[in-house]
Amino acid sequence: MSAAVYETLPARVVFGAGSVARLAEETNHVGLRRILVLSTPTQHDLARRATAILGDRAVGVYERARMHVPLATVIDAVEVATELGADGCVAAGGGSTIGLAKALSLRAGLPYVALPTTYAGSEMTPVWGITEDSRKRTGRDRSVLPRAVIYDPELTATVPAAVAATSGLNAIAHAVEALYAPDSSPPVAAMAERGIRDLAEALPVLRTGASDGAARATALEGAWLCGACLGATTMGLHHKLCHVLGGMLDLPHAETHAVMLPHVAAFNLPAAPHAAAAVARALDAPVAVAALHKLVTELGAPTSLAELGVSRAQLRAIAEETLTAPYANPRPADLRDLTDLLEAAWSGTPA
Incomplete structure:
Protein backbone atom coordinates (compact mmCIF):
# COMPACT_ATOMS: atom_id res chain seq x y z
CA MET A 1 0.00 0.00 0.00
CA SER A 2 1.67 3.20 -1.19
CA ALA A 3 -0.58 5.79 0.48
CA ALA A 4 -3.32 5.80 3.10
CA VAL A 5 -5.29 7.98 5.48
CA TYR A 6 -6.40 6.53 8.80
CA GLU A 7 -8.57 8.48 11.22
CA THR A 8 -9.36 6.92 14.57
CA LEU A 9 -12.93 7.03 15.81
CA PRO A 10 -13.72 8.12 19.36
CA ALA A 11 -14.34 5.07 21.50
CA ARG A 12 -14.28 3.98 25.12
CA VAL A 13 -14.29 0.21 25.56
CA VAL A 14 -14.57 -1.74 28.79
CA PHE A 15 -13.76 -5.43 28.27
CA GLY A 16 -13.87 -8.40 30.60
CA ALA A 17 -16.00 -10.97 32.35
CA GLY A 18 -18.28 -9.32 34.87
CA SER A 19 -17.78 -5.84 33.42
CA VAL A 20 -21.56 -5.32 33.19
CA ALA A 21 -21.30 -4.44 36.88
CA ARG A 22 -19.60 -1.20 35.76
CA LEU A 23 -22.67 -0.02 33.86
CA ALA A 24 -23.67 2.64 36.38
CA GLU A 25 -20.08 3.85 36.60
CA GLU A 26 -19.78 4.11 32.82
CA THR A 27 -23.06 5.96 32.36
CA ASN A 28 -21.96 8.37 35.09
CA HIS A 29 -18.60 8.80 33.35
CA VAL A 30 -20.33 10.00 30.16
CA GLY A 31 -22.78 12.21 32.05
CA LEU A 32 -26.07 10.33 31.71
CA ARG A 33 -28.56 10.92 34.52
CA ARG A 34 -31.96 9.78 33.20
CA ILE A 35 -31.53 6.60 31.20
CA LEU A 36 -33.96 4.67 29.00
CA VAL A 37 -32.92 1.02 28.67
CA LEU A 38 -33.48 -0.39 25.17
CA SER A 39 -33.88 -4.05 24.25
CA THR A 40 -35.87 -6.53 22.22
CA PRO A 41 -38.60 -8.60 23.92
CA THR A 42 -36.23 -11.59 24.06
CA GLN A 43 -33.68 -9.58 26.06
CA HIS A 44 -36.20 -8.76 28.80
CA ASP A 45 -34.05 -10.28 31.55
CA LEU A 46 -30.94 -8.35 30.55
CA ALA A 47 -32.93 -5.11 30.33
CA ARG A 48 -34.21 -5.65 33.87
CA ARG A 49 -30.72 -6.48 35.08
CA ALA A 50 -29.38 -3.27 33.55
CA THR A 51 -32.21 -1.34 35.18
CA ALA A 52 -31.32 -2.79 38.56
CA ILE A 53 -27.65 -1.85 38.15
CA LEU A 54 -28.57 1.69 37.13
CA GLY A 55 -30.93 2.14 40.06
CA ASP A 56 -32.54 5.59 40.19
CA ARG A 57 -30.83 6.60 36.95
CA ALA A 58 -33.12 4.25 34.98
CA VAL A 59 -36.36 6.00 34.01
CA GLY A 60 -37.85 3.15 31.99
CA VAL A 61 -37.40 0.22 29.64
CA TYR A 62 -38.30 0.15 25.94
CA GLU A 63 -38.43 -3.49 24.82
CA ARG A 64 -39.73 -3.07 21.27
CA ALA A 65 -36.48 -2.81 19.28
CA ARG A 66 -36.87 -4.56 15.92
CA MET A 67 -34.65 -5.84 13.16
CA HIS A 68 -33.79 -3.31 10.43
CA VAL A 69 -34.94 -0.42 12.67
CA PRO A 70 -38.38 0.43 11.23
CA LEU A 71 -39.09 4.16 11.20
CA ALA A 72 -42.32 3.59 13.13
CA THR A 73 -40.34 1.99 15.96
CA VAL A 74 -37.92 4.91 16.02
CA ILE A 75 -40.75 7.44 16.23
CA ASP A 76 -42.40 5.47 19.02
CA ALA A 77 -39.16 5.16 20.99
CA VAL A 78 -38.44 8.89 20.64
CA GLU A 79 -41.90 9.66 22.01
CA VAL A 80 -41.35 7.35 24.99
CA ALA A 81 -37.92 8.83 25.69
CA THR A 82 -39.35 12.36 25.53
CA GLU A 83 -42.25 11.55 27.85
CA LEU A 84 -39.85 10.05 30.39
CA GLY A 85 -37.40 12.93 30.14
CA ALA A 86 -34.52 10.60 29.22
CA ASP A 87 -31.16 12.20 28.52
CA GLY A 88 -29.59 9.00 27.20
CA CYS A 89 -29.97 5.27 26.68
CA VAL A 90 -28.41 1.91 27.38
CA ALA A 91 -28.63 -0.50 24.44
CA ALA A 92 -28.80 -3.99 25.94
CA GLY A 93 -28.72 -6.59 23.19
CA GLY A 94 -27.63 -7.26 19.64
CA GLY A 95 -27.74 -5.40 16.35
CA SER A 96 -31.46 -4.57 16.43
CA THR A 97 -31.19 -2.84 19.80
CA ILE A 98 -27.94 -1.07 18.97
CA GLY A 99 -29.46 0.02 15.66
CA LEU A 100 -32.37 1.60 17.53
CA ALA A 101 -29.96 3.38 19.89
CA LYS A 102 -28.14 4.79 16.87
CA ALA A 103 -31.42 6.04 15.42
CA LEU A 104 -32.30 7.75 18.71
CA SER A 105 -28.88 9.40 18.73
CA LEU A 106 -29.39 10.59 15.17
CA ARG A 107 -32.98 11.82 15.46
CA ALA A 108 -33.23 12.87 19.10
CA GLY A 109 -29.65 13.58 20.12
CA LEU A 110 -29.70 10.89 22.82
CA PRO A 111 -26.24 9.46 23.64
CA TYR A 112 -26.00 5.84 24.68
CA VAL A 113 -23.85 3.14 26.24
CA ALA A 114 -23.82 -0.27 24.48
CA LEU A 115 -24.04 -3.69 26.13
CA PRO A 116 -23.58 -6.04 23.15
CA THR A 117 -24.80 -9.63 23.44
CA THR A 118 -23.91 -10.90 19.96
CA TYR A 119 -20.81 -10.82 17.75
CA ALA A 120 -21.83 -8.54 14.87
CA GLY A 121 -19.70 -5.57 15.94
CA SER A 122 -22.20 -2.89 14.87
CA GLU A 123 -21.57 -0.95 18.07
CA MET A 124 -18.09 -0.02 16.79
CA THR A 125 -19.31 1.66 13.60
CA PRO A 126 -20.81 5.09 12.86
CA VAL A 127 -23.14 3.43 10.34
CA TRP A 128 -26.87 3.81 10.92
CA GLY A 129 -29.86 2.33 9.11
CA ILE A 130 -33.60 3.05 9.22
CA THR A 131 -36.22 1.19 7.18
CA GLU A 132 -39.26 2.92 5.69
CA ASP A 133 -41.58 1.69 2.92
CA SER A 134 -39.48 -1.44 2.34
CA ARG A 135 -36.32 0.57 1.72
CA LYS A 136 -33.45 0.67 4.18
CA ARG A 137 -31.69 4.04 4.23
CA THR A 138 -28.18 4.04 5.63
CA GLY A 139 -25.59 6.65 6.41
CA ARG A 140 -22.50 7.46 8.44
CA ASP A 141 -22.50 9.92 11.30
CA ARG A 142 -20.17 10.02 14.27
CA SER A 143 -23.05 11.12 16.48
CA VAL A 144 -24.41 7.55 16.43
CA LEU A 145 -21.29 6.03 17.99
CA PRO A 146 -21.82 4.90 21.60
CA ARG A 147 -20.18 6.92 24.34
CA ALA A 148 -18.93 3.63 25.78
CA VAL A 149 -19.09 -0.09 24.95
CA ILE A 150 -19.10 -2.71 27.68
CA TYR A 151 -18.00 -6.08 26.33
CA ASP A 152 -18.81 -8.71 28.92
CA PRO A 153 -18.35 -12.30 27.64
CA GLU A 154 -20.74 -13.49 30.34
CA LEU A 155 -23.60 -11.64 28.62
CA THR A 156 -23.19 -13.89 25.57
CA ALA A 157 -23.45 -17.13 27.54
CA THR A 158 -27.16 -17.54 26.77
CA VAL A 159 -26.95 -16.56 23.11
CA PRO A 160 -28.17 -19.51 20.99
Whole structure:
Protein backbone atom coordinates (compact mmCIF):
# COMPACT_ATOMS: atom_id res chain seq x y z
CA MET A 1 0.00 0.00 0.00
CA SER A 2 1.67 3.20 -1.19
CA ALA A 3 -0.58 5.79 0.48
CA ALA A 4 -3.32 5.80 3.10
CA VAL A 5 -5.29 7.98 5.48
CA TYR A 6 -6.40 6.53 8.80
CA GLU A 7 -8.57 8.48 11.22
CA THR A 8 -9.36 6.92 14.57
CA LEU A 9 -12.93 7.03 15.81
CA PRO A 10 -13.72 8.12 19.36
CA ALA A 11 -14.34 5.07 21.50
CA ARG A 12 -14.28 3.98 25.12
CA VAL A 13 -14.29 0.21 25.56
CA VAL A 14 -14.57 -1.74 28.79
CA PHE A 15 -13.76 -5.43 28.27
CA GLY A 16 -13.87 -8.40 30.60
CA ALA A 17 -16.00 -10.97 32.35
CA GLY A 18 -18.28 -9.32 34.87
CA SER A 19 -17.78 -5.84 33.42
CA VAL A 20 -21.56 -5.32 33.19
CA ALA A 21 -21.30 -4.44 36.88
CA ARG A 22 -19.60 -1.20 35.76
CA LEU A 23 -22.67 -0.02 33.86
CA ALA A 24 -23.67 2.64 36.38
CA GLU A 25 -20.08 3.85 36.60
CA GLU A 26 -19.78 4.11 32.82
CA THR A 27 -23.06 5.96 32.36
CA ASN A 28 -21.96 8.37 35.09
CA HIS A 29 -18.60 8.80 33.35
CA VAL A 30 -20.33 10.00 30.16
CA GLY A 31 -22.78 12.21 32.05
CA LEU A 32 -26.07 10.33 31.71
CA ARG A 33 -28.56 10.92 34.52
CA ARG A 34 -31.96 9.78 33.20
CA ILE A 35 -31.53 6.60 31.20
CA LEU A 36 -33.96 4.67 29.00
CA VAL A 37 -32.92 1.02 28.67
CA LEU A 38 -33.48 -0.39 25.17
CA SER A 39 -33.88 -4.05 24.25
CA THR A 40 -35.87 -6.53 22.22
CA PRO A 41 -38.60 -8.60 23.92
CA THR A 42 -36.23 -11.59 24.06
CA GLN A 43 -33.68 -9.58 26.06
CA HIS A 44 -36.20 -8.76 28.80
CA ASP A 45 -34.05 -10.28 31.55
CA LEU A 46 -30.94 -8.35 30.55
CA ALA A 47 -32.93 -5.11 30.33
CA ARG A 48 -34.21 -5.65 33.87
CA ARG A 49 -30.72 -6.48 35.08
CA ALA A 50 -29.38 -3.27 33.55
CA THR A 51 -32.21 -1.34 35.18
CA ALA A 52 -31.32 -2.79 38.56
CA ILE A 53 -27.65 -1.85 38.15
CA LEU A 54 -28.57 1.69 37.13
CA GLY A 55 -30.93 2.14 40.06
CA ASP A 56 -32.54 5.59 40.19
CA ARG A 57 -30.83 6.60 36.95
CA ALA A 58 -33.12 4.25 34.98
CA VAL A 59 -36.36 6.00 34.01
CA GLY A 60 -37.85 3.15 31.99
CA VAL A 61 -37.40 0.22 29.64
CA TYR A 62 -38.30 0.15 25.94
CA GLU A 63 -38.43 -3.49 24.82
CA ARG A 64 -39.73 -3.07 21.27
CA ALA A 65 -36.48 -2.81 19.28
CA ARG A 66 -36.87 -4.56 15.92
CA MET A 67 -34.65 -5.84 13.16
CA HIS A 68 -33.79 -3.31 10.43
CA VAL A 69 -34.94 -0.42 12.67
CA PRO A 70 -38.38 0.43 11.23
CA LEU A 71 -39.09 4.16 11.20
CA ALA A 72 -42.32 3.59 13.13
CA THR A 73 -40.34 1.99 15.96
CA VAL A 74 -37.92 4.91 16.02
CA ILE A 75 -40.75 7.44 16.23
CA ASP A 76 -42.40 5.47 19.02
CA ALA A 77 -39.16 5.16 20.99
CA VAL A 78 -38.44 8.89 20.64
CA GLU A 79 -41.90 9.66 22.01
CA VAL A 80 -41.35 7.35 24.99
CA ALA A 81 -37.92 8.83 25.69
CA THR A 82 -39.35 12.36 25.53
CA GLU A 83 -42.25 11.55 27.85
CA LEU A 84 -39.85 10.05 30.39
CA GLY A 85 -37.40 12.93 30.14
CA ALA A 86 -34.52 10.60 29.22
CA ASP A 87 -31.16 12.20 28.52
CA GLY A 88 -29.59 9.00 27.20
CA CYS A 89 -29.97 5.27 26.68
CA VAL A 90 -28.41 1.91 27.38
CA ALA A 91 -28.63 -0.50 24.44
CA ALA A 92 -28.80 -3.99 25.94
CA GLY A 93 -28.72 -6.59 23.19
CA GLY A 94 -27.63 -7.26 19.64
CA GLY A 95 -27.74 -5.40 16.35
CA SER A 96 -31.46 -4.57 16.43
CA THR A 97 -31.19 -2.84 19.80
CA ILE A 98 -27.94 -1.07 18.97
CA GLY A 99 -29.46 0.02 15.66
CA LEU A 100 -32.37 1.60 17.53
CA ALA A 101 -29.96 3.38 19.89
CA LYS A 102 -28.14 4.79 16.87
CA ALA A 103 -31.42 6.04 15.42
CA LEU A 104 -32.30 7.75 18.71
CA SER A 105 -28.88 9.40 18.73
CA LEU A 106 -29.39 10.59 15.17
CA ARG A 107 -32.98 11.82 15.46
CA ALA A 108 -33.23 12.87 19.10
CA GLY A 109 -29.65 13.58 20.12
CA LEU A 110 -29.70 10.89 22.82
CA PRO A 111 -26.24 9.46 23.64
CA TYR A 112 -26.00 5.84 24.68
CA VAL A 113 -23.85 3.14 26.24
CA ALA A 114 -23.82 -0.27 24.48
CA LEU A 115 -24.04 -3.69 26.13
CA PRO A 116 -23.58 -6.04 23.15
CA THR A 117 -24.80 -9.63 23.44
CA THR A 118 -23.91 -10.90 19.96
CA TYR A 119 -20.81 -10.82 17.75
CA ALA A 120 -21.83 -8.54 14.87
CA GLY A 121 -19.70 -5.57 15.94
CA SER A 122 -22.20 -2.89 14.87
CA GLU A 123 -21.57 -0.95 18.07
CA MET A 124 -18.09 -0.02 16.79
CA THR A 125 -19.31 1.66 13.60
CA PRO A 126 -20.81 5.09 12.86
CA VAL A 127 -23.14 3.43 10.34
CA TRP A 128 -26.87 3.81 10.92
CA GLY A 129 -29.86 2.33 9.11
CA ILE A 130 -33.60 3.05 9.22
CA THR A 131 -36.22 1.19 7.18
CA GLU A 132 -39.26 2.92 5.69
CA ASP A 133 -41.58 1.69 2.92
CA SER A 134 -39.48 -1.44 2.34
CA ARG A 135 -36.32 0.57 1.72
CA LYS A 136 -33.45 0.67 4.18
CA ARG A 137 -31.69 4.04 4.23
CA THR A 138 -28.18 4.04 5.63
CA GLY A 139 -25.59 6.65 6.41
CA ARG A 140 -22.50 7.46 8.44
CA ASP A 141 -22.50 9.92 11.30
CA ARG A 142 -20.17 10.02 14.27
CA SER A 143 -23.05 11.12 16.48
CA VAL A 144 -24.41 7.55 16.43
CA LEU A 145 -21.29 6.03 17.99
CA PRO A 146 -21.82 4.90 21.60
CA ARG A 147 -20.18 6.92 24.34
CA ALA A 148 -18.93 3.63 25.78
CA VAL A 149 -19.09 -0.09 24.95
CA ILE A 150 -19.10 -2.71 27.68
CA TYR A 151 -18.00 -6.08 26.33
CA ASP A 152 -18.81 -8.71 28.92
CA PRO A 153 -18.35 -12.30 27.64
CA GLU A 154 -20.74 -13.49 30.34
CA LEU A 155 -23.60 -11.64 28.62
CA THR A 156 -23.19 -13.89 25.57
CA ALA A 157 -23.45 -17.13 27.54
CA THR A 158 -27.16 -17.54 26.77
CA VAL A 159 -26.95 -16.56 23.11
CA PRO A 160 -28.17 -19.51 20.99
CA ALA A 161 -25.40 -21.23 19.07
CA ALA A 162 -27.03 -20.39 15.73
CA VAL A 163 -27.17 -16.68 16.61
CA ALA A 164 -23.54 -16.74 17.72
CA ALA A 165 -22.57 -18.28 14.38
CA THR A 166 -24.50 -15.93 12.10
CA SER A 167 -23.68 -12.76 14.03
CA GLY A 168 -20.00 -13.72 13.94
CA LEU A 169 -20.18 -14.28 10.18
CA ASN A 170 -21.77 -10.83 9.93
CA ALA A 171 -18.68 -9.41 11.66
CA ILE A 172 -16.35 -11.34 9.35
CA ALA A 173 -18.18 -9.76 6.40
CA HIS A 174 -17.36 -6.34 7.90
CA ALA A 175 -13.68 -7.23 7.96
CA VAL A 176 -13.58 -8.69 4.45
CA GLU A 177 -15.10 -5.51 3.01
CA ALA A 178 -12.73 -3.35 5.04
CA LEU A 179 -9.76 -5.19 3.50
CA TYR A 180 -10.67 -4.11 -0.04
CA ALA A 181 -12.29 -0.76 0.78
CA PRO A 182 -10.84 2.19 -1.16
CA ASP A 183 -9.94 3.89 2.13
CA SER A 184 -8.38 0.87 3.83
CA SER A 185 -5.06 1.30 5.62
CA PRO A 186 -2.42 -0.79 7.43
CA PRO A 187 -4.12 -0.47 10.86
CA VAL A 188 -7.46 -1.46 9.32
CA ALA A 189 -5.91 -4.43 7.52
CA ALA A 190 -4.27 -5.61 10.73
CA MET A 191 -7.52 -5.34 12.69
CA ALA A 192 -9.48 -7.08 9.95
CA GLU A 193 -7.11 -10.03 9.66
CA ARG A 194 -6.90 -10.51 13.43
CA GLY A 195 -10.68 -10.15 13.80
CA ILE A 196 -11.39 -12.80 11.16
CA ARG A 197 -8.86 -15.13 12.78
CA ASP A 198 -10.36 -14.68 16.25
CA LEU A 199 -13.90 -15.37 15.07
CA ALA A 200 -12.91 -18.33 12.90
CA GLU A 201 -11.19 -19.82 15.95
CA ALA A 202 -14.00 -19.19 18.42
CA LEU A 203 -17.21 -19.72 16.44
CA PRO A 204 -16.79 -23.49 15.81
CA VAL A 205 -16.35 -23.95 19.58
CA LEU A 206 -19.47 -21.91 20.34
CA ARG A 207 -21.42 -23.72 17.61
CA THR A 208 -21.15 -26.93 19.65
CA GLY A 209 -23.03 -25.23 22.48
CA ALA A 210 -20.00 -25.50 24.75
CA SER A 211 -19.97 -23.17 27.74
CA ASP A 212 -16.51 -21.86 26.97
CA GLY A 213 -15.71 -18.48 28.47
CA ALA A 214 -12.41 -18.23 26.63
CA ALA A 215 -14.10 -18.80 23.26
CA ARG A 216 -16.78 -16.19 24.06
CA ALA A 217 -14.08 -13.68 24.98
CA THR A 218 -12.15 -14.42 21.77
CA ALA A 219 -15.31 -14.02 19.70
CA LEU A 220 -16.07 -10.67 21.34
CA GLU A 221 -12.52 -9.50 20.66
CA GLY A 222 -13.00 -10.48 17.02
CA ALA A 223 -16.34 -8.66 16.85
CA TRP A 224 -14.73 -5.54 18.36
CA LEU A 225 -11.92 -5.57 15.79
CA CYS A 226 -14.14 -6.35 12.79
CA GLY A 227 -16.60 -3.64 13.74
CA ALA A 228 -13.83 -1.12 14.31
CA CYS A 229 -12.23 -1.71 10.92
CA LEU A 230 -15.57 -1.35 9.13
CA GLY A 231 -16.18 1.81 11.14
CA ALA A 232 -13.04 3.31 9.64
CA THR A 233 -13.74 2.38 6.00
CA THR A 234 -16.31 2.53 3.22
CA MET A 235 -18.87 -0.24 2.75
CA GLY A 236 -19.00 -2.15 -0.53
CA LEU A 237 -21.21 -4.44 -2.57
CA HIS A 238 -21.71 -6.99 0.20
CA HIS A 239 -23.31 -4.49 2.55
CA LYS A 240 -25.31 -2.85 -0.22
CA LEU A 241 -26.86 -6.17 -1.18
CA CYS A 242 -27.62 -7.05 2.44
CA HIS A 243 -29.22 -3.65 3.06
CA VAL A 244 -31.41 -4.05 -0.02
CA LEU A 245 -32.40 -7.61 0.90
CA GLY A 246 -33.20 -6.58 4.46
CA GLY A 247 -35.14 -3.48 3.53
CA MET A 248 -37.14 -4.96 0.66
CA LEU A 249 -37.85 -8.40 2.09
CA ASP A 250 -37.33 -7.99 5.86
CA LEU A 251 -34.85 -10.87 5.85
CA PRO A 252 -33.00 -11.76 9.06
CA HIS A 253 -29.94 -9.53 9.07
CA ALA A 254 -27.15 -11.81 10.27
CA GLU A 255 -28.38 -14.81 8.28
CA THR A 256 -28.42 -12.70 5.12
CA HIS A 257 -24.80 -11.70 5.71
CA ALA A 258 -23.89 -15.36 6.21
CA VAL A 259 -25.47 -16.39 2.91
CA MET A 260 -23.99 -13.54 0.89
CA LEU A 261 -20.47 -13.59 2.36
CA PRO A 262 -18.80 -16.28 0.18
CA HIS A 263 -20.66 -15.22 -2.98
CA VAL A 264 -19.70 -11.54 -2.84
CA ALA A 265 -16.18 -12.58 -1.84
CA ALA A 266 -16.00 -14.79 -4.93
CA PHE A 267 -16.99 -11.79 -7.06
CA ASN A 268 -14.73 -9.21 -5.42
CA LEU A 269 -11.58 -10.92 -4.15
CA PRO A 270 -10.10 -11.68 -7.60
CA ALA A 271 -9.98 -7.90 -8.06
CA ALA A 272 -8.35 -7.43 -4.64
CA PRO A 273 -5.53 -10.00 -4.32
CA HIS A 274 -4.10 -8.35 -1.18
CA ALA A 275 -7.47 -8.78 0.54
CA ALA A 276 -7.76 -12.38 -0.68
CA ALA A 277 -4.32 -13.15 0.75
CA ALA A 278 -5.20 -11.61 4.12
CA VAL A 279 -8.45 -13.59 4.38
CA ALA A 280 -6.63 -16.80 3.43
CA ARG A 281 -3.99 -16.17 6.11
CA ALA A 282 -6.65 -15.43 8.72
CA LEU A 283 -8.46 -18.66 7.91
CA ASP A 284 -5.22 -20.65 7.58
CA ALA A 285 -6.29 -21.84 4.14
CA PRO A 286 -4.83 -21.73 0.63
CA VAL A 287 -7.95 -20.20 -1.00
CA ALA A 288 -9.96 -17.50 0.74
CA VAL A 289 -13.35 -18.01 -0.96
CA ALA A 290 -13.37 -21.78 -0.47
CA ALA A 291 -12.42 -21.31 3.18
CA LEU A 292 -15.24 -18.81 3.73
CA HIS A 293 -17.76 -21.19 2.17
CA LYS A 294 -16.44 -24.03 4.31
CA LEU A 295 -16.72 -21.94 7.47
CA VAL A 296 -20.31 -20.92 6.74
CA THR A 297 -21.24 -24.56 6.07
CA GLU A 298 -19.45 -25.98 9.11
CA LEU A 299 -21.13 -23.45 11.38
CA GLY A 300 -24.53 -24.64 10.21
CA ALA A 301 -25.53 -21.19 8.96
CA PRO A 302 -27.97 -20.80 6.04
CA THR A 303 -26.24 -21.15 2.69
CA SER A 304 -28.94 -19.95 0.27
CA LEU A 305 -31.38 -17.10 -0.11
CA ALA A 306 -34.05 -19.70 -0.85
CA GLU A 307 -33.66 -20.95 2.73
CA LEU A 308 -34.48 -17.43 3.92
CA GLY A 309 -37.71 -17.36 1.90
CA VAL A 310 -36.55 -15.39 -1.13
CA SER A 311 -38.24 -16.38 -4.39
CA ARG A 312 -36.31 -16.59 -7.61
CA ALA A 313 -38.72 -14.10 -9.19
CA GLN A 314 -37.54 -11.42 -6.74
CA LEU A 315 -33.87 -11.53 -7.74
CA ARG A 316 -34.01 -9.11 -10.66
CA ALA A 317 -35.79 -6.45 -8.59
CA ILE A 318 -33.13 -6.86 -5.88
CA ALA A 319 -30.36 -6.42 -8.46
CA GLU A 320 -32.04 -3.34 -9.94
CA GLU A 321 -32.50 -1.73 -6.52
CA THR A 322 -28.85 -2.42 -5.68
CA LEU A 323 -27.78 -0.48 -8.76
CA THR A 324 -29.83 2.62 -7.90
CA ALA A 325 -27.23 3.87 -5.42
CA PRO A 326 -24.18 1.59 -5.59
CA TYR A 327 -21.50 1.58 -2.91
CA ALA A 328 -17.78 1.77 -3.64
CA ASN A 329 -16.47 -1.60 -4.77
CA PRO A 330 -13.16 -3.01 -6.07
CA ARG A 331 -14.93 -4.44 -9.12
CA PRO A 332 -17.75 -2.80 -11.12
CA ALA A 333 -21.01 -4.75 -11.16
CA ASP A 334 -23.73 -4.45 -13.80
CA LEU A 335 -27.21 -5.95 -13.85
CA ARG A 336 -26.02 -9.24 -15.36
CA ASP A 337 -23.24 -9.56 -12.76
CA LEU A 338 -25.63 -8.97 -9.88
CA THR A 339 -28.27 -11.29 -11.30
CA ASP A 340 -25.72 -14.08 -11.68
CA LEU A 341 -24.36 -13.47 -8.17
CA LEU A 342 -27.86 -13.51 -6.67
CA GLU A 343 -28.79 -16.64 -8.62
CA ALA A 344 -25.82 -18.44 -7.09
CA ALA A 345 -26.69 -17.15 -3.62
CA TRP A 346 -30.34 -18.11 -4.10
CA SER A 347 -29.52 -21.69 -5.05
CA GLY A 348 -26.66 -22.05 -2.60
CA THR A 349 -24.23 -23.02 -5.34
CA PRO A 350 -20.76 -23.10 -3.74
CA ALA A 351 -18.95 -19.86 -4.48
